[in-house]
Amino acid sequence: MSDIAPSPLPRDRSAALAALVPEPGFGAALLTYIRDAADIVNFGAFYVxxxxxxxPVLSIWSGxxxxxxxxxxxxxxxxxxxLRQDFSDRIRRAPEGGLVIDRWHPPADDPRATIYxxxxxxERVSVASRIGRGGLVSFYLRGVQAGWLSDEEVTRLRAVLPLAHELIGLRHRIVGNQPRLAAGRSFAALRADNVGAFAGLTMREAEICDLAARGLSVEGTALDLGISANTVRTLRRRAYRRLQVATTTQLTALLYSDRQ
Structure with missing residues (x-):
């Protein structure tokens, strides 16, 4: 007989984040966690x-x-x-089983200066670690409006980024690269197979849904398909109504669920 009486066990914040790792809302939840330490506008990670x-392949992004x-x-x-070599160099600086953190701003002659x-x-703070023959580099971007990171903010980031980085690495091993969908799991394929509500989508609506699930914005979808952003918005609204979803997160979750 157990000597521990059954009782509720509250989930602390780290446990709650870990539970979200394979879920569509992980990026937003992790960014909220990081922002408690410092004002970070965007984060992402490259896997090598x-x-x-x-x-380097962009594995996850949010912001x-x-x-x-x-x-x-x-x-x-x-x-x-x-720049590809720069990723390797940063990963190589990480000790086996450990992490390396750096803070950086591009000099004027760096190709990334125009992007910044x-x-x-x-400025950017990044964390790197080794994974097998390769590794992972996560990066956290500070907006101009917030100004340079203070010493206190850097100290707080050093306390939270190791967990953030490891959870990103865990997500990559579980889910893979965000833009890729599981083989055969696409709205176009489900429509062609006449599966449930997916059968009611037009070919163009299914195409719009697949691009949305791959992470493409309205503007990116418009560029990709050569149509206007307003047309993309109209097609998305129609498709969402047919599939009874309200957000891209719900749309992506539907693709992997058994609701069909």
Missing amino acids: SDLKRPE EMSDYWFRRNARTIASHDS ARDQVI
Whole structure:
């Protein structure tokens, strides 16, 4: 017989975050947690599978910047040989089983300087760790309006970012890269198979839903499909009504649920 009587066990904040790791709302919840330490406008992470041939892939992102610009910035950064090597160098500085943290602002001749200026970012804090032959680099961006990080804010970030980084790494191992969908799990495929409410979508609505689930913003979808942003919004509203969802988070969750 157990000598511990059954009783409610409250979840602390770390446990609540860990429970959200595989869920669509993880990014927003983690950003809220980080913002208790310092005013951070956006965060994200790049995964590098092999340090000898660094091809950084944007694994997760969240914040005030649109999905379209996050993805565009990631493509720009990953297109530079020197910047790909920078990811490897940061990961290599991390000790086995440990993390390395750095604080940085791009010099004027750095390819990222134009991105920081356009997006009103003043500085970046990043954390790197090794994973097998590769590693993970998570980054946390400070907006110009908030000014430079104070010593107190840096101290608080050093206390919370190790947990944030490890949870991001755990999510990557469970979920993979945010923009990718499980094989065969797409709105277009479910529509073609005449599955439940998905069968009521038009081909264009299914296409719009797939791009939304991959993280593309309204503006990014419009550019991708060569149509206006207003048309994208109209098609999204129609599709959401047919599928009885109200947000992109609910839409993405529906794709992986058994509700169909």
